[in-house]
Amino acid sequence: MKNRGFTLVELLVVIAIIGMLVGLLLPAVQQAREAARTMQCNNHLRQLALAALNLESTNGHYPTNGWFFEWTGDPDRGFGGEQPGGWAYSLLPFMEQTALHQLGADGQRDTETPQQLNGARDRAMVPLSFHYCPSRRTPVLRPCTIPRNSSALPDNLGTKTDYAGCRGSLAWYDFRSKEGPYSLAAGNKLTQTNGWESASLYNGVCQRRHAVTMAEIRDGTTNTYLFGERYLNSDAYESGTNMEDNETAYVGQCGDTGRSTNMPEDWPTKNAPRQDRWGYESNGSFGSPHAGAFGMAMCDGSVQRISYSIEIEIHRDLGARNDGNPVQIPQ
Numbered sequence: 034m035k036n037r038g039f040t041l042v043e044l045l046v047v048i049a050i051i052g053m054l055v056g057l058l059l060p061a062v063q064q065a066r067e068a069a070r071t072m073q074c075n076n077h078l079r080q081l082a083l084a085a086l087n088l089e090s091t092n093g094h095y096p097t098n099g100w101f102f103e104w105t106g107d108p109d110r111g112f113g114g115e116q117p118g119g120w121a122y123s124l125l126p127f128m129e130q131t132a133l134h135q136l137g138a139d140g141q142r143d144t145e146t147p148q149q150l151n152g153a154r155d156r157a158m159v160p161l162s163f164h165y166c167p168s169r170r171t172p173v174l175r176p177c178t179i180p181r182n183s184s185a186l187p188d189n190l191g192t193k194t195d196y197a198g199c200r201g202s203l204a205w206y207d208f209r210s211k212e213g214p215y216s217l218a219a220g221n222k223l224t225q226t227n228g229w230e231s232a233s234l235y236n237g238v239c240q241r242r243h244a245v246t247m248a249e250i251r252d253g254t255t256n257t258y259l260f261g262e263r264y265l266n267s268d269a270y271e272s273g274t275n276m277e278d279n280e281t282a283y284v285g286q287c288g289d290t291g292r293s294t295n296m297p298e299d300w301p302t303k304n305a306p307r308q309d310r311w312g313y314e315s316n317g318s319f320g321s322p323h324a325g326a327f328g329m330a331m332c333d334g335s336v337q338r339i340s341y342s343i344e345i346e347i348h349r350d351l352g353a354r355n356d357g358n359p360v361q362i363p364q
Contacts, residue, residue: 099285153183176273198239264320294352
C-alpha cells in the first residue's frame, strides 16, 4: 500500500492554523517584553532614588540641578548650590561612577583649565545604561550642544538621560525676570552677574542652585516627586534636535534635566503627563513611551507607576514639597 501524502488543501489548512497561532502569540510576547522593559525602567529610577538618598545621607541634602543648560559638572565645586552640573552629575559617585565624576578635577574651583574642559568632554562621551528607558532608546551617543565649560565634543555627540528631576509645581519662567546668568570675568573666574537667589523659591526638590534638605520636604517624602520619566516627542528620539533633548545628561537646569508639574491657566493640560507621541511638543511635562502609566521616584526612594489620567491637581501637588495640600498617590 502506498503512503498517502498531504494534499494541497491540507497543507494550506496547516499553514493557516500556524499563522493564527503566531498571530495570537505575538501580542503576548510583545506584552511580556514591554513588561520586562517597564520593570527595568522602574529599576533605573530606583537606582537613581537610592543614590539621591545616599547623597542626602552623606551631604545633608538632596542633589541640586546645577545652574543652567550652558554648564556641566565640575568636580572641584562640590555637591551644593555652587555645583554647575545637574543632578545626574552629582549622583555619579553614589552609583559607583566616582572615576567618571572626577574627570577633569584640577583643584582650581574658579578657573577653567584645559584639564577640566577635556574631562567634561570625556565624561559626556560615556553613555550609562541607567539613564535610558529601554522602551525608548539604547545607551549610545546622540547629537547635542556643547556646554561652555567643556571642550568640543567630537561630531557634537554626547550622552543623554531619559529621566528628569522634579523642580516643583511652578513653571521655570515664574522667576525668570529675577534671574541672571553666570559669566566668565577677566582671568576666567566665575562670577554671578545679578542674582539667581530667587531660584530657591522653586517648591520642588531638585532645584537650581538650592540644595533641599529632608526637613524642607514638609509634605512628606512619600508623597513628593523626586525624579521621573520625562515626556519626549517620539520623532526626536535619535535626532537630538528637540529643544528638550539637545543637551548632555550632566548639564544644569533645563527641559532635558528638570520637569515641572505646573499647569498654567492659559493652557491647563499642556503640562499634563502623557505617553510619547509623534510630532507633539510639550512644555516640560513628565511622561514616557510606556502605555497606561509613567514611572516616578519619590523622595523616600520608592518608585510608583502614575496613570496618565491622574487628576491634574493631584499631579501638580505631588510635585511640590511644601504647598501644604493633602495629597496621596492614587492606587
